[in-house]
Amino acid sequence: MSTHPTQLDDVVIVGGGLAGLFCALKLAPRPVTVISAAPLGEGASSAWAQGGIAAAVGEGDTPESHAADTIAVGAGLVDEAVALSLAREAPARIDDLLRYGVPFDRDLEGRLAVAREAAHSARRIVHVRGDMAGKAIIGALIEAVRSTPSIRVIEGYVAEALLTESNAVTGLQLRKFDDVTARPVNIAASAVVLATGGIGHLYAVTTNPKEASGLGLAIAARSGAVIGDPEFVQFHPTAIMVGRDPAPLATEALRGEGATLINAKGERFMLAKHPLAELAPRDIVARGVFAEIAAGRGAFLDATKALGETFAEHFPTVYASCIAGGIDPARQPIPIAPAVHYHMGGVAVDARGRTSIDGLWAGGEVSCTGAHGANRLASNSLLEAIVYAARIAEDIDGRQFAKRSAPADDVPRNCGMPPSAEANLRALMSSHVGVVRDGDDLADAIRTLAMMEQSVGNIALRNMATTALIVATAAWSRRESRGGHCRSDYPDENPTLARRTMMTLREARAVAATMTADPALRVNAPA
Numbered sequence: 137m138s139t140h141p142t143q144l145d146d147v148v149i150v151g152g153g154l155a156g157l158f159c160a161l162k163l164a165p166r167p168v169t170v171i172s173a174a175p176l177g178e179g180a181s182s183a184w185a186q187g188g189i190a191a192a193v194g195e196g197d198t199p200e201s202h203a204a205d206t207i208a209v210g211a212g213l214v215d216e217a218v219a220l221s222l223a224r225e226a227p228a229r230i231d232d233l234l235r236y237g238v239p240f241d242r243d244l245e246g247r248l249a250v251a252r253e254a255a256h257s258a259r260r261i262v263h264v265r266g267d268m269a270g271k272a273i274i275g276a277l278i279e280a281v282r283s284t285p286s287i288r289v290i291e292g293y294v295a296e297a298l299l300t301e302s303n304a305v306t307g308l309q310l311r312k313f314d315d316v317t318a319r320p321v322n323i324a325a326s327a328v329v330l331a332t333g334g335i336g337h338l339y340a341v342t343t344n345p346k347e348a349s350g351l352g353l354a355i356a357a358r359s360g361a362v363i364g365d366p367e368f369v370q371f372h373p374t375a376i377m378v379g380r381d382p383a384p385l386a387t388e389a390l391r392g393e394g395a396t397l398i399n400a401k402g403e404r405f406m407l408a409k410h411p412l413a414e415l416a417p418r419d420i421v422a423r424g425v426f427a428e429i430a431a432g433r434g435a436f437l438d439a440t441k442a443l444g445e446t447f448a449e450h451f452p453t454v455y456a457s458c459i460a461g462g463i464d465p466a467r468q469p470i471p472i473a474p475a476v477h478y479h480m481g482g483v484a485v486d487a488r489g490r491t492s493i494d495g496l497w498a499g500g501e502v503s504c505t506g507a508h509g510a511n512r513l514a515s516n517s518l519l520e521a522i523v524y525a526a527r528i529a530e531d532i533d534g535r536q537f538a539k540r541s542a543p544a545d546d547v548p549r550n551c552g553m554p555p556s557a558e559a560n561l562r563a564l565m566s567s568h569v570g571v572v573r574d575g576d577d578l579a580d581a582i583r584t585l586a587m588m589e590q591s592v593g594n595i596a597l598r599n600m601a602t603t604a605l606i607v608a609t610a611a612w613s614r615r616e617s618r619g620g621h622c623r624s625d626y627p628d629e630n631p632t633l634a635r636r637t638m639m640t641l642r643e644a645r646a647v648a649a650t651m652t653a654d655p656a657l658r659v660n661a662p663a
């Protein structure tokens with residue numbers, strides 16, 4: 137790409153995961169540019185999904201029942217109309233994926249095969265070759281995108297700032313991924329769709345790719361966008377600890393098949409914590425695993441009896457991850473820890489995926505639609521990505537935008553990433569804004585992050601600190617425990633706090649300013 141201000145298509149999608157690619161395909165034949173930090177197929181959580189997509193397509197299942205399960209898991213904060221409309225549109229979007237060539241598994245009579253997952257009252261997860269859903273879905277979409285002439289794909293560039301004027305999008309500032317010395321490129325755009333995924337890489341232990349470091353949320357927030365429910369972060373209880381970053385996932389289905397959670401002494405610690413033991417809700421199991429590790433007893437997933445020699449056949453992906461890490465899961469317990477897996481919060485959007493900034497839409501994990509509330513029901517995230525991507529395409533399609541001129545190519549200062557700075561931020565988020573939080577730790581984190589998001593010279597790190605600050609501030613402000621948010625100093629759910637968080641970066645900075653006497657901290661700092 138040239139280093140000069142560039143005019144591409146008037147619609148630009150940032151992100152090449154499920155939300156971004158699906159939106160681009162739905163917009164065809166309207167010309168659209170997709171910008172992706174990583175080459176398509178890499179650096180996207182979508183490609184790693186093991187379970188599948190929730191959709192009430194099984195016999196006897198209904199969208200109403202799917203919505204009821206979604207609402208029950210969301211701990212009082214799910215927008216019920218959003219959950220119902222999501223469930224109702226699911227079958228049509230699955231049909232779209234079939235048309236794009238996704239080979240969903242079928243039963244003997246040729247109907248879509250549906251699996252059961254935790255907290256779903258019916259079998260409703262459509263899947264591909266057991267645990268290969270993400271890979272197969274993204275593979276099919278990449279092929280469809282590559283053969284759609286109206287879609288221009290630019291890989292290896294990261295959007296590091298949103299350009300706006302009077303609360304309306306004018307373009308994006310891009311830079312070569314992982315190259316601080318590269319000159320940024322400003323591109324004009326009338327409509328930007330953020331589809332940048334989650335925030336897992338803000339934490340030391342995560343199942344997300346490194347591209348999921350909250351940059352999309354940060355650039356929206358730095359332009360003034362309203363962020364919804366940022367404190368709600370879902371931890372997967374059973375990430376495989378074999379020294380890999382990101383940590384590979386041991387799917388919940390293993391516990392469904394009878395695998396147990398044990399400590400180093402071989403004790404099943406979940407028996408004492410919940411009547412459902414290993415099959416308790418995800419956040420309770422995550423806290424159980426966290427407590428065992430914090431107490432120095434260690435935590436392991438033991439499938440040696442439940443699966444034994446059949447492990448490789450039933451769970452090929454997990455098996456391969458264990459073997460690569462020197463663990464034979466057929467014979468040995470798998471060392472595990474909770475890992476950041478999914479962000480319920482994100483850029484707040486309405487039913488059409490519109491954000492609070494004109495010309496900015498958000499879809500997929502970077503967005504917050506209200507569908508998940510304080511906790512996500514398994515396999516609802518891929519569904520949300522396709523439903524909202526389709527709605528965004530419909531909302532954009534048919535609009536004529538005034539031509540924007542490419543914004544001036546001023547070159548903002550970008551310094552190198554200070555050694556260990558990213559690792560330190562991630563460690564801080566895990567220790568102070570993690571599975572179990574308390575007010576003092578959160579305040580400590582807020583003080584550090586507030587300084588970082590205004591003073592560090594590396595733009596990527598500054599953006600990471602921006603998103604981290606918003607998560608920490610919302611977590612500090614919510615003085616209760618609810619869904620994925622657990623406060624040791626406020627261990628109970630408080631019914632009077634059953635409302636969603638809506639917050640801007642300015643508000644987060646104002647909270648931070650109350651915790652520090654440092655005059656360098658400016659609530660109105662520039663984007």
Ligand SMILES: Cc1cc2nc3c(=O)[nH]c(=O)nc-3n(C[C@H](O)[C@H](O)[C@H](O)COP(=O)(O)OP(=O)(O)OC[C@H]3O[C@@H](n4cnc5c(N)ncnc54)[C@H](O)[C@@H]3O)c2cc1C
Nearest residue numbers: 151152153154155173181182187188295333500501515518
């Ligand atoms: C291991 C794992 C298993 C999962 N299993 C399931 C499951 O079975 N079912 C389910 O429903 N959900 C599952 N999830 C969650 C689900 O995969 C994600 O929520 C969903 O894929 C998000 O899709 P997305 O398109 O929003 O983001 P992603 O698929 O993460 O794509 C984000 C894209 O944005 C790009 N990007 C990021 N920042 C920038 C930037 N600043 N500039 C340019 N490009 C950028 C990335 O390179 C990537 O192309 C799983 C997640 C993980 C990690």
